[in-house]
Amino acid sequence: MSRRKLGQLEAEVLAVLAGADGYLSTSELCERLNGxxxxxxxxxxxxxxxDKKMVERSQRGRAFVYRLLVDESEIAAERMFGHLRVASDPSHVLSQFAHGLNNSEAAALRAVLNENRNQNEESP
Amino acid sequence: MSTVALAPAAALTVLSLTLAWRPPSLHPAWSARVLVVLSTTTALTVSTTVAFIAAVFIAGQLPAEAVAATSQGRLLLEHAPIPAYPGLLAIALLAVGAFCTIRLAYRWWRDLQTVRQHTSGISDHDQPIAMAVPGHHGGVLVSRGLLRLLTREQLQVVFRHEHAHLRHRHHLYGSVSAFAASIFPPLAWVHRSVRLALERWADEDAAATVGDRTLVAHTIAQVALASPKSSTSWHPALANSHVVQRVEALLSDAPSTNRVAGPALLSGAGVATSGVTSSAFQLNHVFLLLVL
Structure with a gap:
């Protein structure tokens, strides 16, 4: 696997770990990954x-098992957005998962969600 | 110089802007590709046309004997004279395009440098932030605020979404269309549509793997509502976020995975626009100028 794809695989590993209940071993992870x-x-x-404290490790028998670390107290967070104006993304190349909304957009979004909820209640 | 030389550039501009305004009902993966092809060819055509007009105008202003001494100069003189107003406008457009492109390249480089220093990890930020970091040592950046906000299932959605961005190299589509928009500023509208299509593409990818469109929709809505409010822009169409459209699309039916329409439209757009672009090149004697 080329080095170019490591970041991509990292995202997939995080997704699989997030979707799993409890710990997974490396071989269990391999089975659930694409390709x-x-x-x-x-x-x-x-x-x-x-190393980045995004997962935690434990031992099951002789194998190491891993899970996503979401417990606040254990997370080692870095200050890294201080000088990066990610929120405004001046180059328009990087993109955030979801941007903040202005008032009218927030109202529109709530309306969409409510409408969907009502529809589901009418036709369960 | 006849106005026919302007026709390809005008036709492509109209086509790009129309498709950006009313995107065809395709899977977002195909809309993104079609729009990127269109904006690239439009930017190329417009910039060569404008450069040619500027060159003819400048040749017309120079002393005729000096210009006629070279074969390129004679070619340019054949098309002269260009009136002052369009000539100066062409030079201004070129200058604006060059300035915006250089500025974008600098910002792009700086942003990538900054995120790549941190590659991926957890940022100590209370806002819910998640973004894909492209490149050799890329990965996913998430913030403490995001981890605190979402459940494990929702985090899975976020990681799948960012994984889709990396897997399909969305940053390349984004930068190509951003550069097209900087060469020819009206293409910023197309760039907006490209960005929406890329987000929708990643959303649909995440929904397909997770198998729950509503979960994806609610995750996006939750993150967006928890993010700090964006300033109100003077026009709703210029707002930075596509969140409402994305959520709405996810709450309705899945886009058809029609295996014919998307590729057909893409190749059609590719063939048609490359034809128009090359005819523009010929009209403007770009090849002749390059060869001579």
């Missing part, structure tokens, strides 16, 4: 994530 990545590659990613 059959190499065991060692997945391990590399897990070490990277462990």
């Amino acid at each position: 059959d990545p190499a065991y060692t590659t997945v391990n590399t990613i897990l070490f990277r994530l462990l």
Whole structure:
């Protein structure tokens, strides 16, 4: 697997870990990832994530098992957005998952959600 | 110089802006591709046309003997004279395009440098932030605020969404269309549609893997409502966010995964626009100028 794809695989590993109940071993992770990545590659990613405190590790038998770290107290967060105006994204190339809304957009969004909820109640 | 030389540029501009305004009902993956192809060819055609007009205008202003000494100069003189108003306008357009492109390139480079220093990880930020970091050591940046806000299922949606951005190299589509928009500013409208199509594409990818469109819609809505309010822009169409459209689309039916319409329209757009672009090149003697 090329180095170019490591970041992509990292995102996928995080997604699989987020969707799993409890811990997963490296081989269990390999099975759930697309494209059959190499065991060692997945391990590399897990070490990277462990290093960044995005996952936590435990031992099951002789194997290490991993899960997504979402517990506030354990998260090691870095200050990294201080000088990056991510919110405004001046180059329009990077994009956030969802931007903030202005008042009229927020109202429109709430209306859409309510309408959908009502429809579902009428036709369960 | 006849006005026929302007026809390809005008036709492509109208076509791009029409499709950006009323996107065809395709899967967002195909809308994104069609729009990027269109905006690239439009930018190329418009810039060569404008550059040619500017060159003819400048040649007309120079002393005739000096220009006629070279074959390129004689070619340009054949099309002279260009009236002062369109000539100066062409030069101004070129200058604006060049300035915007250089500025965008600088910002793009700076933004990528900054995020790549941190590649991926967790930021100590109370706002819910998630973004894909492209490149060798890329990954997903998330903030503490996001982890605090969402459940595990919702986090899965976020990671799937960012994974789709990385897997399909959405940053390349985004930068190509951003550069097209900086060369020819009206294409900013097309760039907006491209950005919406890319987000929709990632949303649909996430929904397909997670298997729950409503969950994806609610996750987006929750993150957007928890994010700090954006300033009210003077016109709703210029607002920065596509959140409402994305949520609405996810709450309605899935886009058809028609395997014919998208590729057909893309190749059609590709063939047609490259034809128009090359005819513009010929009309403007770009090849002749390059060869000579």
